[in-house]
Amino acid sequence: MSWILPPGASTFAGDIDFLYYVILVITGIAFVVVEVGLLVFAIKYRARPGRKAQYIEGSIKAEIIWTAVPAVTLVIIGLMSGGVWNHIKGRNSIPPNAIPYEVHVKQFEWNFTYRGPDGQLGTSDDFIVRNQLHIPVNRPVELQLIAEDVIHSFFVPAFRVKQDAVPGMDIRVWFEATKVGEYEIACAELCGLGHYRMRARVFVHSAEDYQQWLSDRAAAADEE
Amino acid sequence: MMAGVGSGEWGAGTARHRFDSLKWLGVVVPAVMALSLLPAPCSLWAQDLDRGKELYERWCAGCHGDTGAGDGEAAAFMLPRPRDFTTAVYQVRSTASGELPTDDDMRAVIDNGMPGTAMPGWADKLSGGERDDVIAYLKSFSRFFQGAAPEPINVGRQPGRPSEDDLADARRIFVDELQCVRCHGDEGRGDGASAPELTDDWGFPIRATDLTRNWIFNGGGTVEDIYMRMRTGLDGTPMPSQSDAVDAGVITDEQLWRVAQYVRSLSPDDPPQRRDVVRAALFEGPLPSGPEDTLWDDVEPYYIPMVGQITIKPRWFAPTVDGIWVQAAHDNQNLTVKLTWNDPSRSPDPEWDAFFQGIVETLTDVDAPHVGEQGPDRIGVQFPLDPPEGLELPFFMGGDPRHPVYMWQWTSSPDRVREGTATGMGSFAPIPGAPQVAHSATFADGQWQVQFTRVLVPADPSVAVPFTPGEPLPIGFFAADGTAGEGGVRGSISAWYAIYLDVPTPPRVFVIPIVAVVLSAGLGFGIVWRAQRRERGA
């Protein structure tokens, strides 16, 4: 049993994890208060012969308190979340220097389209790698999710990134990896009988490794 | 056909075209109606000899010969021989012995063919009209048909279901009065005492029909058909007409019907169905000790159709064995397989020398000279040596160099089974060392029963196939009848089938859930019941 989030590897992890722990603490307190309260009352006020319960219809004061307190805390949580949410998914949140990728998502594959040597997407020298996303570390990347059949959801647990890919919608998601390494991509939206195996991998390279890989790959693409 | 009639009868050279067309119609319309409505004999006048000839030469002449003398190109490789139309002698008739067949009779044979011979049925290949034309042309081979109007004999109706006594009486007549057993044998398997000497009117050797396989009776397998064959005989064959016996009062017409019913009763109610998987039953107790063992009665038999080996030379077109019954059982140690097939002769058998010679002389062989003398009866069982990768099986006849097969080869004399591998028919390499396959064979009343037994796991899996319960394994068969000149690669073969050694569905699969449900439910109800008792107690 662990309520600790698995290690994150993107710039989002910090914010999201912080919020998570804040909420965890608050709800934890509420949880303890209520459960303990129930337990105590259950024992303390259990029926005893000859005793009569106290006739209490309510208490405006108490009710105001336990209306106001949750309301305030919740709104605070809401406001805290709002900022983070805008930073991650907001309309203009995508950094201008993000490397663009096209991701063609279909049952049950992720086809990542890379810019060719010309540094432009949508040109003839683009190349596609199936189920492998190679990105440089510490550099924002922007994925345009193009669903070709049904709804899928791009999910990288380590990056705290999840975004549905909806057919017919122009959907972009961005993130910035902070740790070199290899991470798993999962599909998080039921998309058919192969949903459970719609797995891909992200390879986070150091900047120069990434360039190296890119040129190798472009060369290979040329030969074909 | 309308065109045919039109041009044939009216189109030629008359002057007044308008009337022509009218007259043309006047004939064609009735003709068409006649064709569609009237039965064959009346439709004669609408038949077209030219087209009959054309069709005959295209489809029939190859076997029956251009002159209809039954001497077509392929005739020499066939037994029984194709019909010689010039003599107008026909086996399957509804007319008295020696009479000509009706058009219906001829049509019936053309439609259904002669099962067990080279004569296929044409019902689904030639249109009704075409077949009428062919019939017309066939009749033109013999002058006997000129103006003849053969009449079917009139027969009574079949009496109701036979009682035990009826059948017993019929059996008596079958044996004593009409002495059918002399040719057809005691069990009716065509192994009678005089079966070896039988020849047809042309002197070719001929088999006495195996009466236990009514689905290949010429002229049909129903009681009516059988009765009709007995009444009219099969002209050109040793099968006589029994009408005289009836007329002479030796037996009554009803008794003849009973005999027909008895003969019918020798065959299963329905022709055996070919199934792809032979299941080897799992025996808890001991396996059957021999072919006669009554334990076999509980084991389901599977019918494997066999056909002449016509791919590898020397080819063989007239096999004796056209079907094998297979039964199999195992006890997780040994697999035992019982093969049962009908063969009138226990080869080699001097009594059959004449028959053997007859066949050797009759069947000119394209591929290779015939063996000089009778060989033994043989049976072969083959399995792919290597587990088939994907779905690729060895060549179905003895495997091929890339896919060898593992084989059991049994011969009747010496009565022994050899175990070996083959990479193609005839390329049999015995496995050295002690044979792992035990067998025992019995022959009785024209029927072989051979039982093979082998341990599931062979000593050396590289040369012998292991049998794994629960995993289907391809299996194929080869059979040869020595007295029929079969031997070497001459004989009959089967396609690949599969044998499946039953595994017991682990009973827990069904038991555990039930037990679990019952237990927990019982527990639940028990608890409630006790609690309620206490409640009432309190």
Place this chain on the structure above:
Amino acid sequence: MRRFWVTSCLFAFLGCGGGDGGSGGGGGAAETAPLGNASISGMVMFLGDAPANPAIDMSEEPECAAKHTDGPTNPIVSVTDGHLANVFVRVVGGLPGGPYPVPSEPATIDQNGCLYVPRVVGVMVGQTLAITNSDPLLHNIKAVPTENRLFNISQPRAGMTSNRIFTAPEIMVPFECSVHGWMNAYAGVVEHPYFAVSGADGSFTISGLPAGTYQVEAWHETLGTQSGDVTVEADGSATLTFTFGG
């Protein structure tokens, strides 16, 4: 002449469906005789140099990649010295009416090394098509026919087999695997047994035909279709050559 009558009559005798390889001997024994035993055999040629087949990136499917020693490519146009394989050849005209015997042996497609094997298969209406999975991973067989009922089934483990039967003729029923986008196969569903698929050497044989003049059509997934007429004497093998590309 002689040879033909021999074979012809014994086919009639055996009553087997055209004597094609394994099934020939006894497989068809239960069925009725063929209409004839002429055969059309021929070649499918490819002129000019064949387009390169795309390489397949199997890096994320190690189990499959292992089955392809030299980098896996997608055999869309498979040409070996001028001979074109995976062409579906069938008789389209000149046949006498049916019904034709349906072979009891199933036609088969295997999924091996993340490819459909064979890529093109012919099957008769009513004949079973056995689809197996030889890979230790999930494949799903998705057929999107127009005349027949669509199906989309999974085979998560190796050794699984699913049987399907097509009820209407259709040229061609496309097969895909959604897990592996490159996997394609095509099944030609025909109502008569007179079809064949050109082998690696481009050769094909259609046997069991009655004499006559036939129109034969050859189909290729990317190179389109071609047709030719051929007349077979009752004595069998006429030859016919199709030429694609160039």
Place this chain on the structure above:
Amino acid sequence: MATSAVSLEPAAHVEAHELSFLRKYIFSTDHKIIGIQFLLMSFVFLLFGGLMAMMIRWQLGFPERPLPAGQLLPETMAPGGILLPEFYNSLVTMHGTIMVFFAIMPLLVGVFGNYLIPLKLGAPDMAFPRLNMASFWIAFSAGILMMAGFFVEGGHAAAGWTAYAPLSADPEWTGVSGGQQIWLLSIAILGLASIMGALNYITTVVNLRAPGMTWFRMPLSIWALFVTAILVLLAIPILSGAAIMLFFDQTIGTHFFDWTDGGQVILWQHLFWYFGHPEVYILILPAMGMVSDIIANGSRKPVFGYHSMVFALISIAFLGWVVWGHHMFQSGMNPTLGMTFMISTMIIAVPSAIKVFNWMGTMWRGNIRFHVPMLHSVGFVAMFVIGGLSGIFMASTPVDIYIHDTYFIVAHIHYVLFGGSLFAIFAAVTYWYPKMFGRMMNSTVGKVHFWLTFLFYNMTFFPMHDLGIAGHMRRIYDPSQYEFLQPLAPLNRFITVSALLLFTVQILFAANFIMSWFKGKKAGENPWEANGLEWTVASPPPHGNFAKVPTVYRGPYEYSSPLVEEDFLMQTRKLASDVDPAAAGP
């Protein structure tokens, strides 16, 4: 129903006119019989849904292991006893569908709406008895149709109980055509039944209250059912409409959700959740109401802050309409909307909090009798709190990015619907059982059942939070496919075992329910010493409920009132100080 004949015999003799068995117990217009019919039907579906859950759990706990007795399933579902992915998807879909639409919803709304509303309001029957009967039999046939889907070619619907288009819209993506269409039809038909029921409840509550039963003298259970009925009336038509649109997309080639032809994929989600979130409250409000009754009765105290409880109910009902978007934060919906939906969602948590604290307040300084219904009610509060609190994680959009569509959601929904609704249902069934069948359920067994259920329930669903926090996606057939999920296999197995135990102990409840029917201790008019009108009549109540129209003098929660000696004071009891309603006026 044959058996119910036995239990209801006492009712028979007071019948003015004798009815045929068929009219009396099968096509009955008596709200009590219909309620019991709903009860039995829903229990059967509860069993089906449970069995499906067991299969799902088995697959997740022991992937690749043949399901026990799975060999009995056809090849198309589980060759060799090992589930196929497509069948697994059908199971997931149908577990959700059955549980939500054919178990919990009819149990709460169908059963207790029918049984309690007239009895607690002092009415002889529903306003429209025949409509009532029709609504049951339509719901019943919808249920049969829904189960039939398993037997059609291509298998049953496999697009999840949310049936997201386009997966559900085009057979090509799932291989399922007939099943999905049956699913849609069945949902549409069930919707019809629900609407009929809702109309009936609303009319009855508004028009058939006994003299003196003013709005604020209504028990909270009736308030909840009333509010729920309004939600049903407004929400269900949206689902039915959407279902029919999707059905047309499937059958006659319309393009509502077909993005390739000008349709809009995400439209389905908006329609579905615009119905779906009110649906969530449809599934919990009646539970809250009935639990309020029972906690007051168990604590022998008035409900703490009755009015604020009522207003909480109403505000939830209103806010429930403006939060549907929080199911779609990651769906590509305009992120600005995400903000608003987050705030509204945060706010809707407040009334729920109020209710929880008021329940605690009710117990505070009470004299708590822990009879079985009370145990389940307290269990409800304890579990509902967890469900509510875990909801806050999802309400916070950034955190939702991570836990959306993971097992955290699964845990959340089960804490609300199982820990919440189902515990309330256990409470309500045991509480009103004596009234329904004239006999008590055995309390010893009831207590054993409660504690075991409570234990195994938490063992099953609490660890799911941790699965979700580890990133475990929901609705996946074989977790072992992902490296980062492999360490969770032991936890999955633990959950599976707990789930099996949880399922097994329900046998106690079933046994208790069935056997008490025949052998249970006879119950008097008022076994719980409660105040409601239903406790003033015989158990079970005769046809027509009340011999004479009752008069109501006070609210339903006058427990331990100083005015009287004993610790309860029935609503109909006239004290010297009481004036007749005519004078008092509503």
